[in-house]
Structures are given as structure tokens and as C-alpha cells.
Amino acid sequence: MTERVTVLPGECVLLREFFEADQAENILAALTRDAIWQQHTVKVFNREHFVPRLTAWYGDQGAYYSYSGGTHTPLPWIPVLSDIRATLEDFLNQSFNSVLLNRYRNGSDAMGKHSDDEKELGHDPVIASVSFGGTRRMAFHPRSGNSGKSLSVDLDDGSLLIMQGACQRRWKHSIPRTRRFVTPRINLTFRNILQSDCG
Template identity: 40%
Template sequence: MVNSVPDCDFTADYLTATEADNLLAHCLTALPWQQEDILLFGRTVAQPRLQVWMGEPDAVYRYSGTDFVPVPWDAQIRALCTRLARDCGTRFNSVLCNLYQHGQHSMGWHADDEPELGPEPVIASLSLGHARRFVLRPRAKGNPDRHEWSLGHGDLLVMRGQTQQHWLHGIPKTRRAVGPRVNLTFRRLLGAEVSAGRAESAEIDVG
């Protein structure tokens, strides 16, 4: 039986205001942000956000036609990774950093279900900057259920268990005037490199 509620833990103000302010300023100025291209239903398109894939040297994977090779750990983000590993009870070896510069930057419906993450991954998602809606919906068609959080400055959302098997999540576009948001999603890749690139893993726009 599929759980009617995703296995998620939300912690408001996981970072103090000062910690969050300092880390946001650091991320905006120190990380090598890029707008990556992905293969989406046979077309190469630019993702509607900026990204940095960071982690240990063997944390390489292939997604939607693109090889993602991690840049070396940033010292401040690695320190946060160690803290999260202690508090979440799991070891992380990589982090996907996303920068949403404005309301038209978004994340389409998807699940973090690539094989190299394992069947029940722990995904620790830390938000910095302007609050944005984070929405989950069931994979099962015809099920109207939704779960939603407003992820603000210093908030932490941890997804566990079978959440990635049975739920999709996304960050919708918004017409409201919003400032930049940085999201750091820590995860553990189980192998050095596994090919993913499956059609069902591609993003579907939620805007």
C-alpha cells in the first residue's frame, strides 16, 4: 500500500538567521554557477535555473543525456554537509546546488529516483533566500492529493523512505516579485557512475 503522506521531515530555521545570511552571500558569490542544458523529450533545452554539482570525485552520474562531474567541495558547504549527516543519521557525498534568480526560474515535476541513489534515498534539502513553494503530488494518475511547504531562509526539508518511488516534487513558477533563492540538496550516490537518462526522469513543467 502506498503511503498517503510522503515521508518528509520539515524543520523551520534549521540555520540561524545569521548562519543563513552568511551562507547565502557566500553561495551567490563563490560558487561557479552555470545554466546546464538537458535532453528533454528529444530536444536540448536550457534548465530554468542555475546549478552547481559538487561533491567527492567519484560522485559522477549521467542524467538526461548529460554527464555531471562534481566540482570539489566548497569548505563552507562541506561543513554544512557534515552537520546534516550527523542530524539526519546518514552520510552524504554530493550536493546539487540550485539558484533560482527570479520567479520564472523553476523546477519541473520529477523524482530523485536515479539508480545510483538507491531505492530509498535520504535527500536533505536546505533553502536560502526568498521563500518558494515546494509541492509534492502522487505518481499515481487520478490521485488529486497534494502536499506543500513554503521553504524559507534557513529551512530544511528531508525526504526519506519511499517518497521518491511514489511521489513527484517541483518548484512552480510564480508571477510574484521574488528575490534569489539558493537550494542545496544533499544526497549519497552509491556507485562511482551509473547511467540514468530515462525519459520518465525528465522534468515536466509545473509553472
């Protein structure tokens, strides 16, 4: 049974067990096998570093997205991703034209504090984030002007996290490294990229 947890009122809600365990297991296996994974580099103080995770960008033609210091051209949808997209679009009554995949191979893979507030996502975007595999903790940190306190929430296998409203304007989020043993995890963030003059 799906359990609904308010993480940030009006801004972020978590639905645990949105996908059943056997469905989630099949999705994890299909994505591990079929997605085209890359490890990008970022330049810090003039030195190239690998980002500590694998990524992939899928979407409609023309859904270009800038992250990890580059502009990325979407790969065409594969069945496992279009099925999840259809489920989320139905459930949320919201369309998504793209999805960012992140694969955390172990507890050393992580994502630093950021907000998904790029111009191409538009004002106060709805982002649907689904997780498969090992449980990882997401931390929320208040941005300047937000008197809220940092908090964290466990994103477990089969869960759906919906970020909306002022979430990106008021908070940063991260997936910190952990020393605990964790099995591999794949997270998908479905987004709607506003296609202007580049498509």
C-alpha cells in the same frame, strides 16, 4: 526556534529555521560568490533549451550523477558546502557524498515535476534539502498507484526538508514558477551516490 512540520508522514518532514537568519545570510552570500554556476541545456523535440535555473554539482571524487541529460563530474568540496554537510551528517546520522546546487534567480526560474529516483541514489534514498534566500513553494504530486492528494509547502530561508522512505517512489515534486516577487534563492540537496564501477 526550529519548528517541525510533517509534510508526508514517514516520507517527508520540514524543519523551519534549522539555520539561524544570520547564518543563512552568510551561506547565501558565500554560495552566490564562491560556487561555480552553470546554466545547462536540455533537448526537447530536437531543440536545445536553457533550463530555467543555475546549477552546480559538488562531491567526493567518483560521485558521478546523471541529471539534465548528462553525466556530471563533481567539483571538489568548498568550505561552505563541507561545513553544511558536516552539520547535516551529525544531525541526521547519515552520510552524504555529494550535493546538487540550484539557484533560482527570480520567480521565472523553476524546476519541473520529477522524482529523485535515479539508480545511483539506491532504494528509498535519504535526501537532505536546505534552502537559503527567498521563499519558494514546493508542490508534491502523487505518482500512479498513490491515492494521496497533491499538496504544497513553503520552503523558507534556513529550512531543512528531509525526504526519505517511499517519498521518491510515491511522489513527484516541483518548484513552480511564480508571478509573486521573490528574491534569489539557493537550494542544496545533499545525496549519497552509490559508487559502483565508475569511480
